[in-house]
Amino acid sequence: MIKLKNPERSQWDKLTQRPSLPSEDLKNKVGDILENVKQRGDTALIEYAQLFDNVALKNLQVSKEEIQLAISCIGDTLKDAIQFASENIYVFHASQKEEEKIIETRPGVSCWRKSIAIEKVGIYIPGGTAPLFSTVLMLGIPAKIAGCKEIILCTPPNSQGKIEPAIIYTANLIGIEKIYKVGGAQAIAAMSFGTETIPSVSKLFGPGNQYVTKAKELALNHGLAIDMPAGPSEVLVIADGTSNSDYVAADLLSQAEHGTDSQVILLSTSDEITRKTLMAIKSQMINLPRKSIVEKALENSYAITFDDINFCFDFSNLYAPEHLIIASDHADDYVDKIINAGSVFLGNYSCESAGDYASGTNHTLPTSGYAKQYSGTSLDSFIKKITFQKISKTGLENIGSAIEVMAESEGLMAHKNAVSIRLKS
Amino acid sequence: MIKLKNPERSQWDKLTQRPSLPSEDLKNKVGDILENVKQRGDTALIEYAQLFDNVALKNLQVSKEEIQLAISCIGDTLKDAIQFASENIYVFHASQKEEEKIIETRPGVSCWRKSIAIEKVGIYIPGGTAPLFSTVLMLGIPAKIAGCKEIILCTPPNSQGKIEPAIIYTANLIGIEKIYKVGGAQAIAAMSFGTETIPSVSKLFGPGNQYVTKAKELALNHGLAIDMPAGPSEVLVIADGTSNSDYVAADLLSQAEHGTDSQVILLSTSDEITRKTLMAIKSQMINLPRKSIVEKALENSYAITFDDINFCFDFSNLYAPEHLIIASDHADDYVDKIINAGSVFLGNYSCESAGDYASGTNHTLPTSGYAKQYSGTSLDSFIKKITFQKISKTGLENIGSAIEVMAESEGLMAHKNAVSIRLKS
Numbered sequence: 001m002i003k004l005k006n007p008e009r010s011q012w013d014k015l016t017q018r019p020s021l022p023s024e025d026l027k028n029k030v031g032d033i034l035e036n037v038k039q040r041g042d043t044a045l046i047e048y049a050q051l052f053d054n055v056a057l058k059n060l061q062v063s064k065e066e067i068q069l070a071i072s073c074i075g076d077t078l079k080d081a082i083q084f085a086s087e088n089i090y091v092f093h094a095s096q097k098e099e100e101k102i103i104e105t106r107p108g109v110s111c112w113r114k115s116i117a118i119e120k121v122g123i124y125i126p127g128g129t130a131p132l133f134s135t136v137l138m139l140g141i142p143a144k145i146a147g148c149k150e151i152i153l154c155t156p157p158n159s160q161g162k163i164e165p166a167i168i169y170t171a172n173l174i175g176i177e178k179i180y181k182v183g184g185a186q187a188i189a190a191m192s193f194g195t196e197t198i199p200s201v202s203k204l205f206g207p208g209n210q211y212v213t214k215a216k217e218l219a220l221n222h223g224l225a226i227d228m229p230a231g232p233s234e235v236l237v238i239a240d241g242t243s244n245s246d247y248v249a250a251d252l253l254s255q256a257e258h259g260t261d262s263q264v265i266l267l268s269t270s271d272e273i274t275r276k277t278l279m280a281i282k283s284q285m286i287n288l289p290r291k292s293i294v295e296k297a298l299e300n301s302y303a304i305t306f307d308d309i310n311f312c313f314d315f316s317n318l319y320a321p322e323h324l325i326i327a328s329d330h331a332d333d334y335v336d337k338i339i340n341a342g343s344v345f346l347g348n349y350s351c352e353s354a355g356d357y358a359s360g361t362n363h364t365l366p367t368s369g370y371a372k373q374y375s376g377t378s379l380d381s382f383i384k385k386i387t388f389q390k391i392s393k394t395g396l397e398n399i400g401s402a403i404e405v406m407a408e409s410e411g412l413m414a415h416k417n418a419v420s421i422r423l424k425s
Numbered sequence: 426m427i428k429l430k431n432p433e434r435s436q437w438d439k440l441t442q443r444p445s446l447p448s449e450d451l452k453n454k455v456g457d458i459l460e461n462v463k464q465r466g467d468t469a470l471i472e473y474a475q476l477f478d479n480v481a482l483k484n485l486q487v488s489k490e491e492i493q494l495a496i497s498c499i500g501d502t503l504k505d506a507i508q509f510a511s512e513n514i515y516v517f518h519a520s521q522k523e524e525e526k527i528i529e530t531r532p533g534v535s536c537w538r539k540s541i542a543i544e545k546v547g548i549y550i551p552g553g554t555a556p557l558f559s560t561v562l563m564l565g566i567p568a569k570i571a572g573c574k575e576i577i578l579c580t581p582p583n584s585q586g587k588i589e590p591a592i593i594y595t596a597n598l599i600g601i602e603k604i605y606k607v608g609g610a611q612a613i614a615a616m617s618f619g620t621e622t623i624p625s626v627s628k629l630f631g632p633g634n635q636y637v638t639k640a641k642e643l644a645l646n647h648g649l650a651i652d653m654p655a656g657p658s659e660v661l662v663i664a665d666g667t668s669n670s671d672y673v674a675a676d677l678l679s680q681a682e683h684g685t686d687s688q689v690i691l692l693s694t695s696d697e698i699t700r701k702t703l704m705a706i707k708s709q710m711i712n713l714p715r716k717s718i719v720e721k722a723l724e725n726s727y728a729i730t731f732d733d734i735n736f737c738f739d740f741s742n743l744y745a746p747e748h749l750i751i752a753s754d755h756a757d758d759y760v761d762k763i764i765n766a767g768s769v770f771l772g773n774y775s776c777e778s779a780g781d782y783a784s785g786t787n788h789t790l791p792t793s794g795y796a797k798q799y800s801g802t803s804l805d806s807f808i809k810k811i812t813f814q815k816i817s818k819t820g821l822e823n824i825g826s827a828i829e830v831m832a833e834s835e836g837l838m839a840h841k842n843a844v845s846i847r848l849k850s
Contacts, residue, residue: 353828
């Protein structure tokens, strides 16, 4: 990690910048994949499986037999853990349901919002080094609570044409029936346009590599919505004299193991905690199976000491971290200083892993500074709120003249007439 | 309008399609404008004002004197109408505030969401044929309720370098102090990147022509968020034997006058209402000042009669209209049939104009079928919801083993360690 002490404000913009990715070449490659899948459907998907996943697929959809087999592969300990986590995630996301509030803005003028599920949603789950069945919970559970009618899942097969059993098990547990063996940009294309086998959806969810991310971005130009723009995962920890350096080190490492492009930032008001944390990182990382990923991630990472705790929060708000851990016994006192963050962990026992798996909060969060203007995934992500209004004759009499005056001022006489014709009769 | 009776389902996809706009050439033009403003700031803006607005601007920001002058231009009748509408909009949007709910998913594990305003937002108000001061209310009021710290407004100057007084008056009324004389794609560029005069923002709001729309789309690639993708405005009216054909005609015309690319659709179960409505359209449009726009818009528009009211709703849900009017005495009975729409108007007195100006609902709504997956603008559009969690030692003891099991199954041992190290001590 790069160590800094009290960096000048003029440096902060640079320090809070994320590394930018090469774009134009990627865009052309991904654009070609989208177009090919749009034109040639399943045939293109099967060719890409051969090319990228090195497998000759016969069927794109996971069969009932494969689902049963996956279920039988999962041990009871893991089943219990998944069940336990899913209950917490369910409870927290179900609490996000909003009751309809009818507001009478003037006598006879009633306005309200009604939450209705997005009918068709698609979930992408990456394959690769970590089979993220936890993300199936994080996206599938709120989709089910919202009442989405069609929830489909795409994830890449391995070279034997198989999907990680825990992903199948988890999808089946929460009631996702349609699972497809398709990965990468081609999966995003399939869910965007539909193919002979895979239905098209209205909104795309889930993490992925740079191809998947670019494909989701391009899908926006084809009438799709996406959960949020994505970038490498990141954590920022704010520590003070009451922090436990072993815990802080463990939290920073848990983020660093996600990928070589992950970034972890330690802001501290205590030189001693910084020093001890850096030592603890060294000793804890020795035995990590993903040590080489961690080492690379730490190269892009900072340990910054500030004399003033307020500077820690100012810097953090400028960085707008995906995960923000306030590793302090005084965490509650700092809550109001937080303006930009995806998810916040308060106190020395609130580790990021808890939110990643089992506390109940969602782990699909805005990265790359997008926490300035985006929320993490929640029940809201799977619904739209439709406004309704019901106006009685009296109601229109009460608000009609204001409408007429404003419409006429904007030069929209037909807008005015729609009121006048009713008030006249 | 194109008249159809009971069209086959196989035709519906085609009938619900919106006309697509030319894209590649526009993209290059707008991309150049973005890059020029990014590189050359105010200088580029002043050059574009000369080129597109035919005016040599000395200052980009509307001065205090200009604001005072604008206020003095507005008559009391319009002032009262704007005040009246703004109160209704305020009441409805303030009711969208959510209380913090702390959910204890397990003993010692507390999770909640906190709504925090997006710090910096930019509002675009088009110039052109209708000076939309009503949109200033629709975007400015929820931004103020949310508590956005910086709210800026861009709108094109006329060839005298002036802004429509009603726009300045309305912005000033709701407390927007920074108003800039910049229009088109260059305004979106200025708010995205910032210039010497105009501050950059995190999220862009507001309608506009195809240049503005494309610029907002491209701004997504530069770390900005936007309110929603935009297309031509549209209304769908569902009528039955209880409808008033004069009112229906007036509502269809009020939408058709927005622009030549607007679309209006009448679905009816009554041949007589359809016939009478088409006649009423002819007679009502004679005296409209925007008659030529209306005529053009009606060419792309449909009047469809179905024998079954359920087909009307099926068609409407496939079309996903921006505005949906249920022109029926039985409107309440149909509410549960509505799945996709931006804003719904129930009953024969709920005209779209009411929601456009003064009932309290927002008029910035998803068009082009985006109502399938997007909500209209609301208080939600100006905030993000940050999740918080606070876990006690007991809390972590309660959920720790589930986290350990799941992390290990995903092969993320540092995630597991972050829990284990705490449980051990």
